[in-house]
Amino acid sequence: GPKVLQIPSHQIIDMGQMVTLNCDPVSNHLYFYWYKQILGQQMEFLVNFYNGKVMEKSKLFKDQFSVERPDGSYFTLKIQPTALEDSAVYFCASSSTGWGTEVFFGKGTRLTVV
Amino acid sequence: GDKVKQSPSALSLQEGTNSALRCNFSIAATTVQWFLQNPRGSLINLFYLVPGTKENGRLKSAFDSKESYSTLHIRDAQLEDSGTYFCAAELNSNNRIFFGDGTQLVVKP
Known part of the structure; x- marks a missing residue:
């Protein structure tokens, strides 16, 4: 099925530095999303x-x-700049029309700020 | 979350048994998705639903928009079904999805 790719899968970064998380959404999708999941909590x-x-x-x-x-x-x-509380898994998602259509999620990028 | 409530929060099943997970919405939902988050943290898309039912193998899901709930039935549970099951609903026709807190399922041999 359609896939959303996230690069990298895991990134470790020093507090205060800049980080860029990349997402390759499903081709032809027009709506894009980011979700954050702290370990053990809901997205x-x-x-x-x-x-x-x-x-x-x-x-x-x-x-x-x-x-x-x-x-x-x-x-x-x-x-x-990044902060310690930014440590989480960040999920990218995309959908074709944005409302009432299926949203496809990537596997997430685990960001660790140290 | 307060808009999407899942129950139970945790569940232990014997291999081969059946169970049902539930998701209640505090306001009208237009679509519902069910996901399994595996131990590595990846989300596996199980079902995408408008009001109605869908079935795939040992899994069956129903979404009743009038009563504001959705269910996920697991039949003949297997060890690989273990993980955290999330429901997510599109509420109020806006472009965001609200997730429940998840149900942690452990299937034991």
């Missing part, structure tokens, strides 16, 4: 993105976070 919505713009973001999407998808390449989540 929580961070942001959704359509037509080059952030459509909606939660309170978890701090000012240090940004998303973009330049020229149809990877959909990225950048954190600058």
Whole structure:
């Protein structure tokens, strides 16, 4: 079936440094999402993105976070600077029309901030 | 989460037995998805539902939008069914999905 690829699967970074998480969404999908899952907890919505713009973001999407998808390449989540509480698994997802259609999730990127 | 409540929070099954997981929504849901998160943390998509039922092998899921709940039935549980099952619902027709807290399932031999 359709696959969302996330690169890398695991990243370790020093606190205060910048990190970029990459997502290759399903081809021809137009809506993109990032979710955050702290170990042992539920997944929580961070942001959704359509037509080059952030459509909606939660309170978890701090000012240090940004998303973009330049020229149809990877959909990225950048954190600058990173903090210890940013350690989590970040899941990327995509869907074709954004409402009422199946959302496909990647396998996640485990971010460890030390 | 407070919008999507899953029950039970944890479940232990003997291999070969049957059980059901449930997801209740505090407000109207338009679509529901069920996932299995394996011990490595990867999400496996089980079902995507509009109101109705779907069946795949030993798994069957139903979504009743009027009563605001969804169920996942596991028949003849196997060891490899162990993991955390999440339901996720699209609520209020917006472009986000709300996840439940998950049900941790352990299947024992």
